[in-house]
Amino acid sequence: MTSIAAGDSDLPAATKQASSFDVLNGPVAQALALLASAAAYYFGARLGFAMRFPSSPYSILWPPNAIVLAAFLLLPTRLWWVCLLVAFPAHVLVEIPAGLSWPTTFGLFVTNTAQGLVAAALVRYFSGKYVDAGAHVTFFVFVACAVFAAPLLFSFGDAAVNLLTGRAHDYWGAWRLRFLSNAASTIIFVPPILCLAQAVRECRRPSLKRSAEALVLALCFATVGAIVIAESPVLTNTLPLLLASLLPLLLWGAIRFGKGGASCALLGLVLVTMGSLAHWPVESGGQEGILLLQAIFLLISIPVLYLATVHTDLRRSVHSQEVVTQRYRLATTAASVAVWDWNPRTGAMFLEPTLKRRLGYDDHEIANHIDAWMLHLHPDDGPRLQGLANACARGEPPAFEDEHRLLHRDGSIRWFLARGALVRDAGGRPLRVMGTCIDVTDRHRIADELHGLEVLSGAVLASLNEQVAIIDRGGVIVAANDAWIRFGSENAGATFDRAASGVDYVGVCRRTGAGADGPSAAQGITAVLGGSRADFHKEYVCVLPDGTHWFEMVVVPLRRPDGGAVVSHSDITRRRLAEIESERQRQELTHLTRVGILGALSGALAHELNQPLTAILSNAQAMQRFLAREPLDLVELGTALKDIVEADKRAGSVIQRLRALLKRGETLLRPLDLNKVVNEVLELAHSDLVARNVTTACRLAPDLPRVRSDRVQLQQVLLNLIVNACEAMTDTQPSERILTIVTEPGDRQSVQVCVSDRGGGIPADMLDGLFEPFITTKKHGLGLGLSICRSIVAAHGGRLWAVNDSGRGASFFVALPVSPEGTD
Amino acid sequence: MVQYTAAPEFCYRPWRMEKLPLRIAVVDDDESVRKALKRLLRASNLDAKTFESGGDFLASLASYQPDCVILDLHMPGMNGLDVQRQLTRNGVPLPVVIITGHDEPQTRAQCLAAGATAYMCKPLDEEVLLDAIRRAIGIRAHESAESQK
Numbered sequence: 004m005t006s007i008a009a010g011d012s013d014l015p016a017a018t019k020q021a022s023s024f025d026v027l028n029g030p031v032a033q034a035l036a037l038l039a040s041a042a043a044y045y046f047g048a049r050l051g052f053a054m055r056f057p058s059s060p061y062s063i064l065w066p067p068n069a070i071v072l073a074a075f076l077l078l079p080t081r082l083w084w085v086c087l088l089v090a091f092p093a094h095v096l097v098e099i100p101a102g103l104s105w106p107t108t109f110g111l112f113v114t115n116t117a118q119g120l121v122a123a124a125l126v127r128y129f130s131g132k133y134v135d136a137g138a139h140v141t142f143f144v145f146v147a148c149a150v151f152a153a154p155l156l157f158s159f160g161d162a163a164v165n166l167l168t169g170r171a172h173d174y175w176g177a178w179r180l181r182f183l184s185n186a187a188s189t190i191i192f193v194p195p196i197l198c199l200a201q202a203v204r205e206c207r208r209p210s211l212k213r214s215a216e217a218l219v220l221a222l223c224f225a226t227v228g229a230i231v232i233a234e235s236p237v238l239t240n241t242l243p244l245l246l247a248s249l250l251p252l253l254l255w256g257a258i259r260f261g262k263g264g265a266s267c268a269l270l271g272l273v274l275v276t277m278g279s280l281a282h283w284p285v286e287s288g289g290q291e292g293i294l295l296l297q298a299i300f301l302l303i304s305i306p307v308l309y310l311a312t313v314h315t316d317l318r319r320s321v322h323s324q325e326v327v328t329q330r331y332r333l334a335t336t337a338a339s340v341a342v343w344d345w346n347p348r349t350g351a352m353f354l355e356p357t358l359k360r361r362l363g364y365d366d367h368e369i370a371n372h373i374d375a376w377m378l379h380l381h382p383d384d385g386p387r388l389q390g391l392a393n394a395c396a397r398g399e400p401p402a403f404e405d406e407h408r409l410l411h412r413d414g415s416i417r418w419f420l421a422r423g424a425l426v427r428d429a430g431g432r433p434l435r436v437m438g439t440c441i442d443v444t445d446r447h448r449i450a451d452e453l454h455g456l457e458v459l460s461g462a463v464l465a466s467l468n469e470q471v472a473i474i475d476r477g478g479v480i481v482a483a484n485d486a487w488i489r490f491g492s493e494n495a496g497a498t499f500d501r502a503a504s505g506v507d508y509v510g511v512c513r514r515t516g517a518g519a520d521g522p523s524a525a526q527g528i529t530a531v532l533g534g535s536r537a538d539f540h541k542e543y544v545c546v547l548p549d550g551t552h553w554f555e556m557v558v559v560p561l562r563r564p565d566g567g568a569v570v571s572h573s574d575i576t577r578r579r580l581a582e583i584e585s586e587r588q589r590q591e592l593t594h595l596t597r598v599g600i601l602g603a604l605s606g607a608l609a610h611e612l613n614q615p616l617t618a619i620l621s622n623a624q625a626m627q628r629f630l631a632r633e634p635l636d637l638v639e640l641g642t643a644l645k646d647i648v649e650a651d652k653r654a655g656s657v658i659q660r661l662r663a664l665l666k667r668g669e670t671l672l673r674p675l676d677l678n679k680v681v682n683e684v685l686e687l688a689h690s691d692l693v694a695r696n697v698t699t700a701c702r703l704a705p706d707l708p709r710v711r712s713d714r715v716q717l718q719q720v721l722l723n724l725i726v727n728a729c730e731a732m733t734d735t736q737p738s739e740r741i742l743t744i745v746t747e748p749g750d751r752q753s754v755q756v757c758v759s760d761r762g763g764g765i766p767a768d769m770l771d772g773l774f775e776p777f778i779t780t781k782k783h784g785l786g787l788g789l790s791i792c793r794s795i796v797a798a799h800g801g802r803l804w805a806v807n808d809s810g811r812g813a814s815f816f817v818a819l820p821v822s823p824e825g826t827d
Numbered sequence: 828m829v830q831y832t833a834a835p836e837f838c839y840r841p842w843r844m845e846k847l848p849l850r851i852a853v854v855d856d857d858e859s860v861r862k863a864l865k866r867l868l869r870a871s872n873l874d875a876k877t878f879e880s881g882g883d884f885l886a887s888l889a890s891y892q893p894d895c896v897i898l899d900l901h902m903p904g905m906n907g908l909d910v911q912r913q914l915t916r917n918g919v920p921l922p923v924v925i926i927t928g929h930d931e932p933q934t935r936a937q938c939l940a941a942g943a944t945a946y947m948c949k950p951l952d953e954e955v956l957l958d959a960i961r962r963a964i965g966i967r968a969h970e971s972a973e974s975q976k
Contacts, residue, residue, distance in 0.1 A: 614857045614859065614860055616949065617951060618863040621953070624953040625953075626866075646859060690901065690928065694929065698904075
């Protein structure tokens, strides 16, 4: 029998109970059970003897067989032989003193225990087979095998034995007696034992209420029993009343306490009945009555126990149903899933109140009808949904899914996702459509927002003038804006071709870049993608059909977990042209100021030319005189000619230097010796210095590192400074007019030249803006000289600054970086 | 063939009545100019001695008395004007011819006012130079003659 421990209020959670056989698994429990069974066998046998029919080997009830069967059911199969071993002495102890012979005893033992074995085996087998079918099926198996089949079979043998040994005289009478006796015993004694074993194993403490109830039931039984026994009526008269009075108690026990209660109640009934029987005189007519009694026991026990089983099953199923319902509620609440159930024929639709509440309505405000629900649907979605539902109801297809809008009470729109499936009846005909409805408003809102963002960013990209493309971590183009695509299609193959999506842009750059631009661009992009560079800029020239354009490529990393970068090409032609123009004008201005300086030095330069010219003229005229003389002094003539040539060359070099300075040339950076440049400049300015009575003091450091600069522009700067210095000293005493030029290595890989004068110094208010354009102390000056000087020095990577000397006068410093080629 | 007018190679010093070549001093900071002028003056039978600076010249006066001095105006240290003024201060009755690479009107006026006999611009034509020397000597001779009376 499956779980009989239904006496307690909390049922086991499992809907299926594993076979409760082998309940006693621990060796201690098993040992105890064996001992108990031996003892029970003995006392059961004694009881049976006490209830024996006169002149019959049979009793009304024979407990030992039931006890043995119970033991077999509770113990594992391998211990059955131990059980037999233990039961045999008990059997012997009872039978032999009663006067039975050893063979008879042995024979009876065999038949009885065989009956138990067979019954137990059959019950186990069939219960195992039908274990899923429910407790009541197991009960039927028990009744069929153990209560009826086994006793029926073995009674044949047993009756035959007794007939042969002469203990019984009527075969069928004996058979009937034995069969009913064993059947009744089985049904009365086995269930309580099994229930007890189950209860002991599960050790559940019953609540106070249940204990009280059980006690009350027991007291009722006791009361009735006492009344019955005390009255000592004639059996046949009071039997109906007896049963009638106990029936409610039996039902009470069965329903409230399950199988355990039912079996105990039945046991109680039996006890009461036996107790009342004790008062009868036993006659042959009594025997018939006793047979009737046994039959009645059987007939009452089976339905009552069945009722108990069914009731237990029912309660368990209700409990599991409650659990299922709980889970369902939890699931739908947690997932905000509402369930609906629509009957297409009537239109009635069960709608969960949560669903109605989501629209702002109470349960009663929306009728449970499909039309009532459809009222709240958005006019655009209603017809579609209705169509889908109707199609589903027909089974074409038998399931549907649809997202639609519903109108909230406050007028706002909510999105719902409904899923439905067709449920067919037993005949395959469409019965109802059931499904779920989920509020997906949030998801829609987020999707809408995302879409809006996408549209916005797409619009932004599209409206940009620059050609922008997004490349992924591997350098492959994933997206490009309109400008990019347009340019790419119009000018295929241009420098850094604007390739289409899906193309590896790094490779494209490497291939389509001009000269070294390609690899450097590819390297730059890779560096940005890899994170080793913060950004990459490249200006390049692109020849298009409508002319030469300048572009600037900018690559910046894309701030997202997947990485990638944004590549943009901007047309900077206008800016570049402006820059070129600006540079050209600057060069022009530089030239003009240089010419201006030379203009200032023109007197001195003229003087410089004059000296060699004088020498030439005088030498030539002297030679003419010498030629007129006799004798010809050829030596003198020779030296005179030599002097003429020298003088001419000197003049030539002045012209050359002048020409160089006057040339409007491009900047030519070369490694220069600053000392040489200083000397050249001093030669140029020599006459002017002399004319102004300025004394030059030079301290030129030997082994000065070379600087990388344009000779002409450097000369311009130094000339400017020297001319300025001279002009600053016009008001100084001639003896004080000292121009100091010092060259020395500067700090941080630079070379420094300092031009100092002994003039009046720089006025304090002019110091800040000294190198600004149009700042001058001269009466007729533009004020551009120093600003041009500063831009020249800056273009060389150097610095130009002025300091007022603490003595008097000012010093102008020019620091230039050392040429990378190293020192001379 | 160019006709050379007679150069005053000789002068008659009234007090000595000797025929001696004239001694001309040339003071110029530029070596090529010095050499060329010296050659030209020698070609004209004049005794020329060149000095690099005014200081050198003045120092040499103790031992060498020229009859005329050709002074370059623009020289470092003492320029021609300074030398001239020094001569006047020292009371040396030396005729001075100023030569210069620049032609500035105020300097010309200054020099002539300081007592220069001539102010000439480079390059120097021999005739102009010799003529200037002649006049300078002539004036001096006249002056000395006057002083003798």
